Amino acid sequence: MQPFRFHNPTVLYYGRDQIEQHLAEEVTKYGTRVLLVYGGGSIKRNGLYDKVTGILRGAGVTWWELAGVEPNPRLTTVQKGIDLCRAHDIQLILAVGGGSVLDCGKAIAMGAVFDGNVWDIYLKKAKPTGALPLGTILTLAATGSEMNAGGVITNWETKEKIGASSPYTFPKFSFCDPVNTFTVPRDQTVYGVCDMLAHCFEHYFHAKTHAPLQVRLIESVMQTILEYAPKALERPDDYDARETLMYCSTMALNGMISMGIQGDWACHAIEHEISAIYDIPHGGGLAIVFPNWMDYVVDTDPSRFARLATEVFRIDPQGRSDRDLAQAAIARVRAFFRSIGAPQRLADYGIGEENLERMAAQAVRFGPIGRFRRLEKDDVLAILRRCL
Ligand code: NZQ
Numbered sequence: 001m002q003p004f005r006f007h008n009p010t011v012l013y014y015g016r017d018q019i020e021q022h023l024a025e026e027v028t029k030y031g032t033r034v035l036l037v038y039g040g041g042s043i044k045r046n047g048l049y050d051k052v053t054g055i056l057r058g059a060g061v062t063w064w065e066l067a068g069v070e071p072n073p074r075l076t077t078v079q080k081g082i083d084l085c086r087a088h089d090i091q092l093i094l095a096v097g098g099g100s101v102l103d104c105g106k107a108i109a110m111g112a113v114f115d116g117n118v119w120d121i122y123l124k125k126a127k128p129t130g131a132l133p134l135g136t137i138l139t140l141a142a143t144g145s146e147m148n149a150g151g152v153i154t155n156w157e158t159k160e161k162i163g164a165s166s167p168y169t170f171p172k173f174s175f176c177d178p179v180n181t182f183t184v185p186r187d188q189t190v191y192g193v194c195d196m197l198a199h200c201f202e203h204y205f206h207a208k209t210h211a212p213l214q215v216r217l218i219e220s221v222m223q224t225i226l227e228y229a230p231k232a233l234e235r236p237d238d239y240d241a242r243e244t245l246m247y248c249s250t251m252a253l254n255g256m257i258s259m260g261i262q263g264d265w266a267c268h269a270i271e272h273e274i275s276a277i278y279d280i281p282h283g284g285g286l287a288i289v290f291p292n293w294m295d296y297v298v299d300t301d302p303s304r305f306a307r308l309a310t311e312v313f314r315i316d317p318q319g320r321s322d323r324d325l326a327q328a329a330i331a332r333v334r335a336f337f338r339s340i341g342a343p344q345r346l347a348d349y350g351i352g353e354e355n356l357e358r359m360a361a362q363a364v365r366f367g368p369i370g371r372f373r374r375l376e377k378d379d380v381l382a383i384l385r386r387c388l
């Protein structure tokens with residue numbers, strides 16, 4: 001294992017009725033002046049907005065609202081939130097939504113106390129100096145943002161999408177009630193599944209180190225996702241399926257299964273460049289990039305892919321080489337994405353060759369990417385070409 005320090009301070013409330021029982025108590029620990037951050041209206045349509053504001057009102061909390069956070073949240077929206085925090089002396093940010101809303105909340109939290117342009121933190125030109133407290137209510141199982149410190153913001157003017165992470169941006173508390181994901185539409189459920197599975201892949205293809213338990217934990221999460229995704233897609237109000245996917249997505253990116261390993265993360269870097277320019281859903285982009293990355297890097301260590309074949313896809317290894325099993329595993333990854341209706345090619349989003357060079361250059365803006373296999377710009381370009 002690599003040496004590591006682990007500290008995840010987020011208080012997690014999982015399951016039914018936790019919001020009713022504990023939201024007021026958690027919010028008022030931080031004050032009575034709240035910025036409520038949410039997206040394009042799903043929480044108004046499914047009743048969550050009324051529930052949350054009713055609880056805030058009952059607790060004597062005054063709140064201001066930042067509505068309309070975009071999927072792939074934008075810097076301009078973050079700036080509006082920062083202005084609201086400063087104008088109204090906000091004491092807690094409460095983000096209610098999917099990963100985009102939560103990530104926007106994290107950026108606002110850092111920006112509100114930062115003396116400078118918050119984008120400089122994402123560009124790695126400046127370090128965050130603190131953050132307002134952030135609480136979250138998650139409505140979509142995908143990113144793990146509810147229990148990690150990361151957040152990804154898009155600067156639409158410069159067509160850049162960049163992540164940042166700091167110890168200040170762990171949510172103080174997160175409420176995860178699977179019922180709040182019943183209304184997630186089919187396509188977003190698919191993207192969420194692709195994203196949580198991709199987080200597992202990023203850990204699975206880590207820089208080589210001795211980490212047998214981590215590998216088995218990751219395999220368990222992957223198997224569970226593969227088993228429960230079709231159930232949630234079949235019946236969107238299947239509580240057990242939604243709950244299981246929600247827990248898988250939290251576990252896939254809260255640090256619990258990846259202590260002591262350094263994940264690859266090249267596919268995420270590449271996907272972020274695609275959504276930076278074309279504003280496509282993150283999970284959809286990953287479903288396209290990952291199998292093509294796998295084809296490109298498989299010979300780096302076929303045994304890792306062979307293990308994916310035997311341990312996750314339960315392919316009989318009898319008489320088959322690692323290379324052969326590796327190919328079978330990649331075929332199964334593709335087949336799974338196809339079976340749930342995930343996109344297969346950039347062309348599915350109407351994306352052609354026009355910006356591949358630019359995306360490849362931007363993906364390596366901070367240096368080569370990938371720890372299972374280091375990728376330079378030309379490697380990224382080759383992978384993107386395979387995605388066409
Ligand atoms: O905006 P509303 O109206 O709420 O609708 C959203 C949005 O249109 C809808 N939705 C969410 N919950 C719903 C619902 N619709 C009906 N019922 C519900 N319960 O779903 C759409 C997509 O939401 P979004 O928040 O964009 O999805 P997701 O959770 O997949 O977040 C994606 C963003 O997170 C970033 C991605 O890059 C992308 O910007 N990521 C964040 C990470 C992190 N913080 O750790 C890691 C990830 O790898 C990822 O990069």
Ligand code: ZN
Pocket residue numbers: 143195196198199268282
């Ligand atoms: Zn992701």
